Amino acid sequence: MVDLSVDIGGLKLINPIMPASGTFSEELAEVFDLERLGAHVTKTITRDWRNGNPTPRVCEISGSMLNSIGIPSKGIQAFLENTIPFYRQYAAPLVVSISGNTADEFAALCADISVDGVDAIEVNISCPNIEEDGKAYAIRPSTTYEVMRKLRKATDLPLWAKLTPNTGETPEVARAAEEGGADALVVANTILSMAIDIDSRKPRLGNLMGGLSGPCLKPISLRMAYQCAKATNIPVIGCGGVSTAEDVIEYLIAGASAVQVGTASFLNPTAMIRIVDELVAWMVRNDVSSMDELIGSINDGEQSEGLVFMESAP
Amino acid sequence: MVDLSVDIGGLKLINPIMPASGTFSEELAEVFDLERLGAHVTKTITRDWRNGNPTPRVCEISGSMLNSIGIPSKGIQAFLENTIPFYRQYAAPLVVSISGNTADEFAALCADISVDGVDAIEVNISCPNIEEDGKAYAIRPSTTYEVMRKLRKATDLPLWAKLTPNTGETPEVARAAEEGGADALVVANTILSMAIDIDSRKPRLGNLMGGLSGPCLKPISLRMAYQCAKATNIPVIGCGGVSTAEDVIEYLIAGASAVQVGTASFLNPTAMIRIVDELVAWMVRNDVSSMDELIGSINDGEQSEGLVFMESAP
Amino acid sequence: MTVFEQTDSFDRKSDYPISELDLLVKSNEPVNHEYRQLILAAPADLLDRCRAGQFFHLLCPQTADHRPFLRRPMSIYGFYPQSGELHFLFKVTGTGTRALATLQPGDRLSVAGPLGKPFEIEDSWQHLVLVARGVGLATLAPLALEAHRLDRKLTAICSARHRDYLLSIDYFKDLGADVIAITDAEGTSDVDHLERLLEDLVQQGKADVFYTCGSNRILTLLKKIGKRHSIPGQIALEQQMACGLGMCHCCVRPFEQNGQIVNLRVCREGPVFDLQAALAW
């Protein structure tokens, strides 16, 4: 008998596996029982309708993929009318991912989305922010703190801050998010990347650049998850390149309390439930009975203190 | 007849292929004729003897590798006595990579290494800097500018600044390096990463964290090379995941004037000369006769201006 | 707090419409020097769910030379619950299809599907006209079978560079279709000639609906003729896909809906769309 449940700042999940924003939707209910997931996380929405980026919106690179979808959104109204009721069918908590062009707009959306049926709000502070030259809030501790303060005031729901790997200040940003009122950190979004078709000499994404996700991202996000778990006292949700139970266990040992699965669901729509099953099997095999025995159990010895704030490769 | 030569801020290279610092040494002369390379780039040295990091110093991850070698160094004296004379046998320019714990120490080493036989100095401003909490100079524009100013005053040799991907401000850092006096930018070093052995629950590197190199790094470094080429007027040398002529061409199209090859030489010690040969074959096949026809030839249309300062995945 | 044993007991329903399965390769033979036909052994309940116009998302194998990362969408070329076979007809073009071409009988291939919206055949559509070129025939082939089953008349206009590249002609003939072959080599495939052929069919009352896929040229022509005579139509479209399910929004194309341009997901709202809504590209 193994217990997979985890507690994310008061929110109980039956297991630590949930989808990553933008790589999940109602349609997956046609493939397996969504009730088997620890939580449901929606694609980031914005207040207004948005078209998204020009195609091609994805390309594959050696062993991973890039995307520049650009947050197409039907707007909050459609979301309240269709999406929230759909997920209400399930006991699994619903986590709504949101974003805004300015901190105030972001906070207003946060308030408006804090409705019945929503169990937590994931604030995507890692997308471009027009107030800061297109830099994401989560690139700097100061902008992270400011936007989180406004978002915190806007809702009483658990607030998860989704961080970006495009920064040299991960521990500082994590602490700023915590101080600004985040209840958990999602670590992390995609890393800014590019690919060029050498025949046409055009960028392989319609939007010039895009985000790297999948296996290649894992060692980077894992490092960030470790840094964030060390730097703060709030739960960390690992995200980046998870495709097997071993990946989940690596994140948990590093200090994450749960993980999100993105790209792996594109390669295997049933990936998340396979991972849950594999995780159970691993725990039985290794005589591990609860997630607490894994979370943060890294044998990092003496080094951890000095090195957690290191931001350059040694 | 194709012309592979390139000009890096006045320094002429017979072709755009050179090794990346730390992935090359005199021993490679036992595998092929080092004269076939565009330049020779040494492992980063420090003034004093350094032991380097504990083992394991490398580990492989899905499709790439991590390392935390830690700049073991025999010190400047041994370098002046043995290494420089060795490379003097070759006409190919010698680029010496250096690093220092403080900006002043760094500058003093820069002056002392500016000797006959050295053709350019690559300043590794992407390694941890004790004056800044272990953050690398190249994480922030301000620290980049300051250290570059001191280094610039210390030498008349061409000064190449090696940037780090561990930053959210690539274009700003690139400009700071240019303003501080860099003659070229090497883009980029490894990205801080981590891997954990789930059986022992120990970090898979002796030093806890390390740098990701190889194919997985390419889309990130390529994006940075593009940003740096747009943001500055000095030559950019692409570095990260180059293992084929197609990779080289992708970097050149993005705006790089040359590339460095690192991890690929571990997998194939003859990789660099194979790449030179493949590049010639590609040029003949595609009727391209000089590097100028490739460098910066990206068809990026209207988007380039707005997006070059973007630092978060869209 | 929930406590698990290793169990699948959480699956509340067992009949999810979309499956992810490892299927056995029965054969994978070249049809001509560009196309191959792939035959997989598939369970009847999967085949029962297949419809003409739908597709599967294939996890092409990793080979020494080819390492496709994402899945590749392929139309159902044939589904035969009786013989337990699922057929694909594919053109070897890039990384993924080259890897697919290496599959040997006995190998396994992971498929996800059936996916997407199928072709519709309304009761009032007695005379179907199908216009296809190249690999589009793979997509339209099962429609011919369905038309046959429903006892509708079918005219198949098959276009190719050369007679040697005409695919599935016999397949259509065996199903009782009138087949009109047009080729570049014979100069019979140009728009003007095609327009005359189609107008003839319309005049003879043999065109209640048009079905097509792919080609811009044919789309534009069919839209024009369709509008002229108020003949409905459906088109199967292609777009690069990541998830194939509707989750990622990478596969969108612009369509005209109620006078507005909207982005629709080819994998979900398509791949079969209303002909008049589709925009040339």
Place this chain on the structure above:
Amino acid sequence: MTVFEQTDSFDRKSDYPISELDLLVKSNEPVNHEYRQLILAAPADLLDRCRAGQFFHLLCPQTADHRPFLRRPMSIYGFYPQSGELHFLFKVTGTGTRALATLQPGDRLSVAGPLGKPFEIEDSWQHLVLVARGVGLATLAPLALEAHRLDRKLTAICSARHRDYLLSIDYFKDLGADVIAITDAEGTSDVDHLERLLEDLVQQGKADVFYTCGSNRILTLLKKIGKRHSIPGQIALEQQMACGLGMCHCCVRPFEQNGQIVNLRVCREGPVFDLQAALAW
């Protein structure tokens, strides 16, 4: 400005000591349930450069299940310029060796080498003693051949868990070596017994030099006996490698040199080191 034609003319010398080559697999057979012997066809000029104690760096194949990234170091188990063969003896342990185990005759394998410092046999060393366990025998086997060629006496003490796991015994015997087999199963492989065996050899004047590899226990013992009787020794060591050539400094181990602890590269200053300089770990 230099202008190239596609040419290799820049190779000033053609006899680089280290080669990167794709060699043909002649066979790859299991020796017991853990070890396999891999035989490659190799050009004579490569084999001529091989020495006992050196190694090659192997680019293990990518398979569906195993995707090794870095090369894997393997000692030369045998090199035969006459028959054009290069032999390796390897233990199937992890990703790389599992991939290596899938190689079939006719496949190609990229090897880089020969690498590292070989064993030395000084003129005054007439009686050689070799102590090896497990895969260490692979490393020491070519030394026996060399001793035979140089007409030296050789005693090979071969240790294993069980007689069934004793490798290369016949190989050593055929080369005229005195073979002493010790096993855990028979209780003959413990340090005390080994010490007595070695002391006997020393007393009989049959130990001018010790050669070994691997095991900490054996290293400590040989250092002690070597120091006691001023008998020189050499040890082949292992460490994880990236480049295998000396460029990356990942393969260092600590050694005692002139009373100081220094890091030396196993791939370059080794893999064969002076026994007294080697430190137990």
